[in-house]
Amino acid sequence: xxxxxxxxxxxxxxxxxxxxxxxxxxxxxxxxxxxxxxxxxxxxxxxxxxxxxxxxxxxxxxxxxxxxxxxxxxxxxxxxxxxxxxxxxxxxxxxxxxxxxxxxxxxxxxxxxxxxxxxxxxxxxxxxxxxxxxxxxxxxxxxxxxxxxxxxxxxxxxxxxxxxxxxxxxxxxxxxxxxxxxxxxxxxxxxxxxxxxxxxxxxxxxxxxxxxxxxxxxxxxxxxxxxxxxxxxxxxxxxxxxxxxxxxxxxxxxxxxxxxxxxxxxxxxxxxxxxxxxxxxxxxxxxxxxxxxxxxxxxxxxxxxxxxxxxxxxxxxxxxxxxxxxxxxxxxxxxxxxxxxxxxxxxxxxxxxxxxxxxxxxxxxxxxxxxxxxxxxxxxxxxxxxxxxxxxxxxxxxxxxxxxxxxxxxxxxxxxxxxxxxxxxxxxxxxxxxxxxxxxxxxxxxxxxxxxxxxxxxxxxxxxxxxxxxxxxxxxxxxxxxxxxx
Numbered sequence: 001x002x003x004x005x006x007x008x009x010x011x012x013x014x015x016x017x018x019x020x021x022x023x024x025x026x027x028x029x030x031x032x033x034x035x036x037x038x039x040x041x042x043x044x045x046x047x048x049x050x051x052x053x054x055x056x057x058x059x060x061x062x063x064x065x066x067x068x069x070x071x072x073x074x075x076x077x078x079x080x081x082x083x084x085x086x087x088x089x090x091x092x093x094x095x096x097x098x099x100x101x102x103x104x105x106x107x108x109x110x111x112x113x114x115x116x117x118x119x120x121x122x123x124x125x126x127x128x129x130x131x132x133x134x135x136x137x138x139x140x141x142x143x144x145x146x147x148x149x150x151x152x153x154x155x156x157x158x159x160x161x162x163x164x165x166x167x168x169x170x171x172x173x174x175x176x177x178x179x180x181x182x183x184x185x186x187x188x189x190x191x192x193x194x195x196x197x198x199x200x201x202x203x204x205x206x207x208x209x210x211x212x213x214x215x216x217x218x219x220x221x222x223x224x225x226x227x228x229x230x231x232x233x234x235x236x237x238x239x240x241x242x243x244x245x246x247x248x249x250x251x252x253x254x255x256x257x258x259x260x261x262x263x264x265x266x267x268x269x270x271x272x273x274x275x276x277x278x279x280x281x282x283x284x285x286x287x288x289x290x291x292x293x294x295x296x297x298x299x300x301x302x303x304x305x306x307x308x309x310x311x312x313x314x315x316x317x318x319x320x321x322x323x324x325x326x327x328x329x330x331x332x333x334x335x336x337x338x339x340x341x342x343x344x345x346x347x348x349x350x351x352x353x354x355x356x357x358x359x360x361x362x363x364x365x366x367x368x369x370x371x372x373x374x375x376x377x378x379x380x381x382x383x384x385x386x387x388x389x390x391x392x393x394x395x396x397x398x399x400x401x402x403x404x405x406x407x408x409x410x411x412x413x414x415x416x417x418x419x420x421x422x423x424x425x426x427x428x429x430x431x432x433x434x435x436x437x438x439x440x441x442x443x444x445x446x447x448x449x450x451x452x453x454x455x456x457x458x459x460x461x462x463x464x465x466x467x468x469x470x471x472x473x474x475x476x477x478x479x480x481x482x483x484x485x486x
Contacts, residue, residue, distance in 0.1 A: 004347035006050060008032070008041035016043030021183055023452055026330035026359035029053060033360060039346065044182060045189030048352040053360045055367065055393040055400065061343060062335055062356065062404035070406040071336040073353045076187050076194055078179035081207035083214070086256035087176070088410075089264060089333055100257045101410065103240055103247040108413045113234065115306045117150045118418050122425040123303060123480045124157070129277070130430055130466045130474065132161075136277060137461075141166050144270035147418055148262050153221050154235035157484065169266050172214060176263075177454030179207075180333075182355075184454075214259070215252060222255035236261065261411060268415045271328040271458055272319075273422050278459040279322060279375055281432045282445040286377060290315050291469065294428045300470055303480060304424040306417055312424060313387045317380040319419045320387075324368075324399035325375050326450070330359035330457050332403055359457075361400050367391045375447065429473040435463035 009032065011017040020042075022028060032040045033053040040051040052058045062069050071093040072079075079085045079092075088104065091097045121143045128139035138161030145166045146158040158165060178184055185203060187193040198205040225237035232238045240247075240254045249257065280287045293314045298304050309316060335354045342348070363372040367390060368379060380398050382388040390398055402409040409415070426432075434442040443463065451458045468474040 005041045005048070006039040006346045006348075007036040008043075009036070011043045014045065016045055016047075018044055018183055018189075024330075024450070025182065026357055026457075029331070029355070029357045030360040030363070033357075039343070045186070047189050048349055049182070049355065050348065050352055051355045051357055053357045055361050055364060055391070057343075058356050058361060058400065058404055059393055061341075061348075061354065062407075065341070066405035068338050068341055069335045069354060071338050072407075073334050073336045075180060076191065077185045077203060077207055078176050081204055082176060082179060082211055083256065084211060086253060086260075087263075088257055088260035090176075090180075093338065093406075096253070099247050099249055100253065100260075103243060103249055103254070104236070104257055104261060104410055106236075106261075106410055106414060111413045111417065114147070114151050114414065115417065115421075118147055118421050119303075119305055119425075120484050121147050121150075121157070121418075122421040123477060124484065125273075125422055126425045126429045127477045127481050128161070129426060130468065130477070133435075133464055133466055135161050136464070137274060138162065138166070140273045140277070141170070141266070141270045143422065144266045144273070144418070145169060147269065147414075148265035150235075151265075151414070152236045152258050152262050153225055154232035154238070168217065169263055172210075173263060173267050173456075174453065175207075175210060177456050179454075181454045215255070218255040218259040219252060222251065222258050226251070226254075264409070265411050265414060265418075267456070268328055268409070268411070269418045269422075271456060272322055272326075272415075272419055274459050275326040276318070276322050276419070276423055277426075277432070277464070278445065278462060279318075279325070280427070281434055281462070281464045282447055283375060284433070286318065286375070287427065287432060290318055290423075290427045291431075294424065298424075298428060300472065303476065304421065304428050306421050308424065309417075309420050312420075313381060313385060314377065315424050315427065316387060316420060317377040319416070319423055320380045320398040321375060321377040322419070323397070323401045324362045326457060326459070327358045327362060327399070327401035328457060329401070329455055330357070331455055332356040332358045332400075333407070333455075335404075335407065356400070356404060358400055367393065429469055429477050430466045431469050433465045435465050 009017055009020055029051045038054040038057045042049050072090055075090055079090045083090065085091055088100050091100065125139055125143040129136055142158050142161040142163065149155045149165060222237055225232040225235055226241040229238045229241055237258050293312055294304065297311045298308055337348055337350055337352045340350050365372045379390065380387055389396055394400055402412045434445060437443050445462055449460045451460045
């Protein structure tokens with residue numbers, strides 16, 4: 001059987017390749033591509049794992065054969081115990097997933113009603129980044145959480161970067177992404193360990209306790225809206241409550257669906273905007289060109305709006321390039337095969353876990369050119385400076401960071417809007433520069449640095465200096481923020 005599987009590194013009996021896996025697996029898988037090719041097999045304690053390293057392989061399997069490859073792996077810790085398989089991202093492919101997906105319908109047309117909230121939050125973020133450069137990460141997290149909590153629960157703007165709602169989301173994200181990382185818990189591969197009672201399995205006891213806590217929080221948030229739909233009519237939870245019979249979801253399922261959207265929207269936006277801040281500080285020429293475009297299109301008498309997006313191709317290209325250059329989930333979210341399959345002469349058994357190496361695909365030199373490792377927003381523009389489709393394989397997004405097939409990110413339109421208006425407002429109002437070292441010289445940011453958080457990639461901690469870009473920009477930011485707080 002092994003000879004029919006795609007090629008890959010040799011492993012140890014019983015244990016497989018577990019000792020060959022280290023931090024930043026996406027980089028290890030990228031190196032394996034050069035040795036074994038675009039589709040690589042490895043073994044984790046008897047579990048077949050296949051890495052997809054190119055767009056073609058991922059599209060052939062996850063898109064064109066989505067009926068076979070739309071399942072998720074069976075995550076014992078993250079799935080069974082931490083969220084009872086109710087987190088939409090991890091829910092197994094089947095009837096429940098279909099009902100939840102339909103209930104969460106987030107099309108480009110339906111997300112327009114959230115534009116005003118996104119514009120307000122971008123303004124508050126820009127002021128926060130100007131007034132408190134040390135708390136840049138918390139200010140970004142506040143904006144991201146505030147947008148999604150308003151959309152989903154119709155709650156007001158979060159007051160500050162230390163709001164407890166942010167800590168709660170961060171906690172669940174950290175626990176979940178750690179549990180999803182290959183090799184984090186042996187029970188995922190030595191499944192007999194799941195038979196141990198909670199008294200002998202702290203991981204099981206803790207995960208169950210956290211599930212109960214999260215469920216209580218999420219259910220309370222959902223029922224608050226459900227019991228007062230008229231007061232929260234613009235929220236997604238209100239829509240779920242009104243269509244509950246149609247989608248046949250129980251209250252606890254709707255509560256976890258809302259939480260799934262909350263967490264996914266928060267993490268995508270906050271991590272990508274953190275990389276944006278890092279990139280703009282590291283690449284002043286890119287920052288300057290974007291600001292020149294903003295002056296031409298928006299001027300200096302008003303703040304940018306989402307209606308400007310179509311006329312700001314370079315700012316839009318920056319957002320696309322951030323998502324390509326530093327995907328939040330460098331290995332995506334794993335898929336699993338529902339049945340046996342053959343591909344290019346290789347056998348893929350039922351139950352195989354497939355990892356889409358998004359980090360490697362977004363650096364494919366055959367698609368992006370010899371400078372694929374570099375941050376170059378211009379690659380998304382044609383000779384006239386308008387947005388272009390780089391390749392039919394990756395379509396209009398310019399990257400594959402939102403996933404594949406039936407499991408493509410459901411909130412990508414919301415995320416794109418939040419990222420664009422956040423980037424545009426920051427660039428319109430501020431000039432960002434590296435902080436100075438003890439000798440008074442600008443510090444140099446390492447463009448290849450990244451901080452790993454489970455399956456997530458974040459920028460390292462860094463410092464920057466911010467100043468108003470022109471005389472009136474600080475005053476205009478403050479006036480807009482005053483109106484928001486009224």
